[in-house]
Amino acid sequence: GSFLTFPALVFTGVPPIVANATSALAVSPGYLGSTLGFRPELRALPMTRLRREMLIAAVGGVAGALLLLVTPAKVFSGIVPWLLLFATVLFAAGPAIARRARAGAADGPGLARWREPGLLAVAIYGGYFNGGLGILLMALYTLTGEGRIHTVNALKNLNSLVLSWLSVAAFVIAGAIAWKEGLLMMVAATAGGFFGARWSKRLPAQAVRIGVIVTGLVMTALFFWRG
Template sequence: MDFWTTSLLLAVAAFAAGVLNAIAGGGSFLTFPALVFAGVPPIMANATSALAVSPGYLGSTLGFRAELRELPTRRLQREMTLSAVGGVAGALLLLVTPSHVFAGIVPWLLLFATALFAVGPVLARRAQAASHSGQGLAAWREPGLLLVAIYGGYFNGGLGILLMALYTVAGESRIHTVNALKNLNSLVLSWLAVGAFVLAGAIAWKEGLLMMVAATAGGFFGARWSRRLPAQWVRVGVIVTGLVMSALFFARSA
């Protein structure tokens, strides 16, 4: 592809990802494949995709400032520290993964993230039921957060669903609190992971900066369009996109 075609592909993918993340999530199903199809090596594409969608986490976190102020400061500090450690650990794990190994597991990661997105609502309901019935796993809250943060630093797909399920199972009964914690820890681990990618020289800056701008614009318009677009339609679109991308990457690795 020539420069203008590649730039258009990346900008459209990032804008659409911003819209998706504002409505239902799943934007990484577009940004990561677009970078790979544009010729960026898989590990660098994954790192650059994380950079592209990272600004959206800040706006989401600021939207839940009131809920975060109600939580114990020490608990927030501990969990932010765990998220930071996990995000950096996941990023370092990605950076030491041989390129051919990562290329081989990418289709499985995409398929896992798609399946996770598809069963997200069911997972959330079951987690909430377990919490209400007194079967929550509060003792696993912090170890679970560390593991999820490592996954998020390594591959961002489905991160929000895992965090929401974790907090619900661990006993958080208020959905706004769960969302606030999900956004805050996604912000921390993603920005720390991106920082590690930057220091390691794993970011494709020309593509990444273009996609950051487009994804931010998509998030702005997505927030406005979220009142008009049925979320269920968007979810189906994300799942179909994830399945198609998984199939394409399986075909590439065959």
């Protein structure tokens, strides 16, 4: 979603930092539906673990949002193409990352101590720039010993919800939201999520993946061209 919402806002004249904050607002409702869909998996986990990881995700999300807000506009404009390129490459490499993570899952117990520091780092990135967040979280949980894919998805969705909503709250308090564009895009993104889920099932998964990658590369090229 952020491959489209962020560039669309920038190309219609919204300043990049405000566009990034508004894009986060626009796609945030989707995380709630995704999290509710994995309630059985979340209920099966210890509540102390969930609370601790939600707290880490919250701290990281707010820290990333604050980092964005103090970044000079010119500096952020300069790194946007690189962030888009990173997110695109991350998405393209997603299947390979997942395979390597599963192959290394046997080392999970030894890497488990890095789960919470890793979660904090990924949450800061997610609060700053949302692209590729889900892939990073899934790789983190798989590499640190979580072998059940549905539990990985559940934790990814829950912590994405927490860090996204709190980073958006920080953006709202700071006055960094373009409300007219953001609310319109939020409604459209919610409708798109509902109907898009149906339409995407009619397309080959590889075609959808290629479409996303091409979109990311085109947007990256346009932002590099804009300087």
